[in-house]
Amino acid sequence: VSTSRSSAIDDRVLKVAKVGLDAFGSDLRPGPEIEAALLAVEAGLAIELIGDRGRLEFELRAHAPRGGEGGGAIEVVHAPEQIAMDESPARAVRAKPDASLCVAVDRLATGELDAVVSAGNSGALLAAGLLRLGRLAGVDRPAIATTFPWVSHPTGHTVLLDAGANVECKILNLVQFAIIGAAYSRVEGGVERPRVAVLSNGAEVGKGTSLTRGTHEILSRWQGELGDQPGEGGFEFVGYIEPGELFSGACDVAVTDGWTGNVALKLAEAAMAAWPRMLHDALVATHESSDDREGADRITAAIAPALQSVSRRVDPEAHGGAPLLGVDGALIICHGAAGPRAILNALLMARRFAERGLTKAIGRALEHHGELFELARNLR
C-alpha cells in the first residue's frame, strides 16, 4: 500500500477525484471499509481512509501486497473518535468534531476531498453535511436518493427521493426534490428530459394526502403556466404514480416524503430478497414430495446464473450507496450492514458524482426554478 502523498497529488493534478471513506462507519468497522478501499485502489481510485491511524495502518500492512496497482493509492487521515449508530445525530456531530465521519466531511468542505462515503449513522452524516457543507441555494432540506429497477428494461430505473432524510416534509420540499431528482437523473442516468412523478396511492388527482395533492397542483401549474425551462432545469411532470409503478418505467424520478420513501425502500428490498428464498424452499418441497431430492439441487444449479443476474439488479449491495442530494458536496450513504462490494460500489459512485460535477449541476438546476419555489412557498 502506498500511503505517499505525492501519488495523490499527481491524481489531483490529473483531475482524478479523490474519495474519502469514513473507515469507522459500518457495523463491522473497519473491516469492510479496508477491504473496499483495497478493491477501489485496484480499480484505480485514489482513496483517503479516515479513522484511527494506528489501527488502519496496522490493518493495511497485513494487506500490503494487494495495494498500489493501477495508479490508485490509499492515504490514511487520523480521526480518533467514532459516532455510534444509536447516538443522537446532531448532538454527536457537535460533541465529536474528531469523529471519523466529521473529519471526512470537514475535508470535503475544505476541498481536500472531492467526495465522501460513509456507512455510519446516516442522521449524523446528514447533520454533518448540513453543518459543515451547507445547503445549495434553493434547498430547504436535502434528500436521500435511491433507485428502483424497471422490470422490463435491463438497466432502467426510477430514482426515488426522499428515501429517509426527512421524516416529515412540506410541499416546498417535495417540489425541490423534483428539481434535484431531475438533475440527478440527467447527470447520473443520462436522461435528457426526465419524467418526474409524485408517489401516491392511486392515479386520480383526488387521491393521496394534502402533501401529495399540493405538490401535484404546484407542479401541474408550473408545467402549464410558467412553461418549461430549457437546458439543465428541464423535466416533464407526469402526475401521480402508484407504488407498483416504481418498477414499471412510468417515470424517471418520483418524489415523496422521507417516511414514505424509507418504508418503500425497505419493503422493496425485503420483498426482493424474500422471493428467491421462497423459490428455493418451494423447489425443495416440490422435489421432496415427488421423491426426487436431487432434482432441486440440479434445478437450483441450472437457474443460478439467472438468479444471480436478477439479484444483482435488485440487490442494494449492487448500488452500494445512496447519495445525499442538496448539500454543497458529494456525500454517499451506505447501509450499516454494507459489505466490501457495496462500499466499493459507493466509492465508484462517489467518483462519478465528483467527476461529473453533480453538485454544481444540481445547483444550476435549482437556480432556474426560483419562481416555482415561490409558488410552493406561498401555497396555503
Place this chain on the structure above:
Amino acid sequence: VSTSRSSAIDDRVLKVAKVGLDAFGSDLRPGPEIEAALLAVEAGLAIELIGDRGRLEFELRAHAPRGGEGGGAIEVVHAPEQIAMDESPARAVRAKPDASLCVAVDRLATGELDAVVSAGNSGALLAAGLLRLGRLAGVDRPAIATTFPWVSHPTGHTVLLDAGANVECKILNLVQFAIIGAAYSRVEGGVERPRVAVLSNGAEVGKGTSLTRGTHEILSRWQGELGDQPGEGGFEFVGYIEPGELFSGACDVAVTDGWTGNVALKLAEAAMAAWPRMLHDALVATHESSDDREGADRITAAIAPALQSVSRRVDPEAHGGAPLLGVDGALIICHGAAGPRAILNALLMARRFAERGLTKAIGRALEHHGELFELARNLR
C-alpha cells in the same frame, strides 16, 4: 342453477352462512363475479348475487349445467344501479341506494346475509359500511387488513392494518387497530396470543413519526401499567418493527396508518410480481448468450410448479380479498382487477368470517380495552 329460495332457507337452518356478492363491482363486471359464484356453489356455498336481475339471470342460464351441486345455491337479488370506480364514495352511496353495493350492504345490515364481498369502489364500500352497518362500540375508524407471508414458514403471515381505509390516522386509531388486528389474528389465524407491533422506519424508540411514537408509548404503558387482559383481549406488544420484518415472522399483527399501509401493500405486491418476470428474462438472456435457446423453456418448465407455489403465497389473487374490520358486519373488499379465483377466495373468506363469528369476537375484544382507549384519547 337453482335459484329456489327453499334450498337457501335450509342452509340458514343448518347455520351455513349465506354470502352476498356485489355482482357489479369488478372492472370486468359481472363476468368474474358470475364465474366466482358458480365456483363457490360447486364448493358448497350459498351465494346471493346482487345486481341487474335480467342480466344476471341471462348469464346464469348460459352456465346452467354447472350450478346446483354439493348443496350450494345461487339466488339473484335485483339492484338496478351501479357505482363506478371513480365516483365520490360518500356521495355515490347516498345518491344511489339501489346500487348493487348498497343493496348488498343493506341485506347484511338486516340479517338476510351473513357476509358481503365486493370488488367495487372500496371507498364506497367503506362509506356504505359506516352508514348502513355502523361501527362496533369502541371503534372510531374501521381498517382494511391485509397479510404479508413469512419467508421462513409455509403458511405464516403478518396481518397489517390499516391497508388503505384511512389516509390520515390518529394515535387512538392505531391503538384500536392493535386490538382489532389481534382479535382477527386470533380468530382467523388461530394465534392464541398475537404479537402486535407498530410499523416504523427503525427499531429504536426515537424513530418513526409523532404518530408511531405516541402509539408505541401508549401500548408500552398499557402493557406495563394496566396489565394484560386474559382471554379474548390478550396480546403481546412487541414494539417497533421495520418494514422488512413484515416478511420475517417478527410479529403477528402490525399497525400503521392507511397511507403507509397502502403504499406498503402495493409495493410488496409489485416487487413480488416483478421477480418471476425478471427471472424469466434473465433465463432467456443467459441461454441466448450461450446459444441454447431451448434451455430457457426447459428450465422454465422445470421450475413451473415451484414458481406457482411461491406465486400462490405472495399473490393477492390467492388471498382474494381484504376484510374491512371494525364495522358491525362481515365485509370483504376485492381488487377491481380481481378475477374469478380471487373472488372465490374472498367468498370462502367471507364464509369463514361469518361462521367463526369474527365481528362479535372483535366487538368483545374492544370491550376489554376501554381504559386503553381512554389513555390514547387523552394523549396530547
